[in-house]
Amino acid sequence: MHTSPERSASGSRAVFVLCRRTPFGRLRGMYSQVPAHNLLAPVLTAVIQDSGLAPREVNDVIMGNAVGGGGNVARLAALTAGLPTGVPGLTVDRQCASGLDAIVLACRLVEAGAGSWFLAGGVESCSTAPLRAHRLTSAPGAPDFYSRAQFAPENLGDPDAGQAAENVAAHHGINRAQQDAYALRSHARTAASLHLMTPEIVPLEGFGRDQTARKGMTAHLLYRFPPAFDPEGSVTAGNSCADADGAVVALVTSVDSARAAGVERGLVFGGSASTGGEPARFGTAGALAVRILLGRMNLGPDDISRWEFNEAFAAQVLASARLMDVPPERLNLQGGALAYGHPYGASGAMLVANLLRQMEGDDDGGWSVAAISAAGGVGTAAAFRAESL
Numbered sequence: 001m002h003t004s005p006e007r008s009a010s011g012s013r014a015v016f017v018l019c020r021r022t023p024f025g026r027l028r029g030m031y032s033q034v035p036a037h038n039l040l041a042p043v044l045t046a047v048i049q050d051s052g053l054a055p056r057e058v059n060d061v062i063m064g065n066a067v068g069g070g071g072n073v074a075r076l077a078a079l080t081a082g083l084p085t086g087v088p089g090l091t092v093d094r095q096c097a098s099g100l101d102a103i104v105l106a107c108r109l110v111e112a113g114a115g116s117w118f119l120a121g122g123v124e125s126c127s128t129a130p131l132r133a134h135r136l137t138s139a140p141g142a143p144d145f146y147s148r149a150q151f152a153p154e155n156l157g158d159p160d161a162g163q164a165a166e167n168v169a170a171h172h173g174i175n176r177a178q179q180d181a182y183a184l185r186s187h188a189r190t191a192a193s194l195h196l197m198t199p200e201i202v203p204l205e206g207f208g209r210d211q212t213a214r215k216g217m218t219a220h221l222l223y224r225f226p227p228a229f230d231p232e233g234s235v236t237a238g239n240s241c242a243d244a245d246g247a248v249v250a251l252v253t254s255v256d257s258a259r260a261a262g263v264e265r266g267l268v269f270g271g272s273a274s275t276g277g278e279p280a281r282f283g284t285a286g287a288l289a290v291r292i293l294l295g296r297m298n299l300g301p302d303d304i305s306r307w308e309f310n311e312a313f314a315a316q317v318l319a320s321a322r323l324m325d326v327p328p329e330r331l332n333l334q335g336g337a338l339a340y341g342h343p344y345g346a347s348g349a350m351l352v353a354n355l356l357r358q359m360e361g362d363d364d365g366g367w368s369v370a371a372i373s374a375a376g377g378v379g380t381a382a383a384f385r386a387e388s389l
Contacts, residue, residue, distance in 0.1 A: 059115030064098025100348025157280025190335025244341030283316025285379030305366030
C-alpha cells in the first residue's frame with residue numbers, strides 16, 4: 001500500500017537532492033583542534049559548488065548541533081564559508097536528533113512556500129566542545145564543572161547514554177551475544193560500503209576518509225570487550241558507537257525548483273513525526289516516532305523499502321527493531337554509527353545521506369524511513385521516496 005506524500009496548502013513538495021560531508025574523526029583525533037564552524041564551512045561551500053547555485057539564492061542554513069558552545073554555529077559557518085550576509089542561519093538542538101530535525105524543518109519550510117533552497121544538516125565537534133560549569137553561590141564567580149546538561153527530572157530518570165542502553169537491554173531482554181552479533185554486522189556492512197561513500201566526502205585538514213571505522217572487527221575481538229557502564233551489564237565499547245567529529249550538509253528544495261535546475265532524481269519528503277518516550281530508556285523513542293509516522297501515512301513496516309536507524313548502541317537498535325516490527329537485518333544496509341561513529345548533531349543528517357546514496361537502487365517507488373532517538377527520551381522519524389523528477 002502506498003500513499004501520496006504530505007502536502008502543504010500550496011501543493012509544494014520538498015526534495016533532498018544533494019549531500020556532502022566531512023570524513024568523520026575520532027574524539028580528540030584528527031579534528032582535535034578544529035571547531036564546529038570550521039568543520040561545517042567547507043561542506044557548505046562544496047554543496048553550493050556542486051549544485052551550481054549562486055550563494056545569494058540560499059534562503060537559509062539550518063544545522064543541528066548538540067554539544068557546542070551556544071551562539072549560532074549555522075550562521076557563523078555560513079559567514080565563514082563566504083555566504084552573503086543576507087543568508088541568516090538557524091541552529092537546531094534536539095540533541096542526537098538535531099540533524100534530522102534540521103532537514104525536516106527545511107522540508108516543511110519548502111512545503112510552506114517560505115523559500116526554495118535550504119542548506120540543512122548538522123555538525124558536531126565533540127573534541128572542541130566547551131567545558132561546562134555552573135556558578136557557585138557559595139563562592140561567587142567560582143565554577144562548578146559538570147559533564148553534560150540535564151535532560152529530564154531526576155524522578156523520571158536522567159541516565160547517561162550508556163546506562164540508558166543498559167536499561168533498554170534489560171527491559172527488552174536483549175543479551176550480550178545479540179548485541180555483539182548486530183555490531184559485527186554493522187562493521188562488516190560499513191567496511192563493504194566505504195568506497196561508495198567516497199564521492200560524498202569533502203577532504204578536510206588533509207584527511208579524505210573516515211578515521212572512525214574500526215577495521216578488522218571480528219566476533220573474537222568483540223567478545224574481549226568488557227562491560228563499559230555496568231560491571232554486570234552487556235553494553236561494551238564494541239557494541240556501542242564512538243563519539244565523533246564531523247559535518248553533514250544536504251540541499252533541500254522544491255520539486256519544481258529541482259526540475260528547473262536540471263535535477264533528474266531526488267528523495268522526495270513524505271512526512272515526519274517526533275514524539276517522546278521514557279527518559280530512562282531514551283534509545284527507543286525513535287521507534288515510537290516511526291510508529292506514529294507510519295500510522296499517519298497509512299503504511300505498515302512491509303511497505304518500507306529501506307530503513308536507516310541511528311546506531312548509538314546495538315541494544316537500543318535491537319529493541320527499536322522489535323518495537324517497529326522490523327527484522328534487524330533490514331536496518332542500515334550500508335552500515336551505521338556503530339562502525340563510522342556518532343557526531344551527535346550530524347548523525348540524523350547522515351541517515352538521510354545514506355538513503356540518498358542508495359537511491360539508485362530504489363526503482364520501485366517504495367518509501368524509505370530515517371529515524372533517530374535522542375537524550376531525554378525524544379525521537380524523530382521521516383519518510384522519503386526516490387523519484388524521477
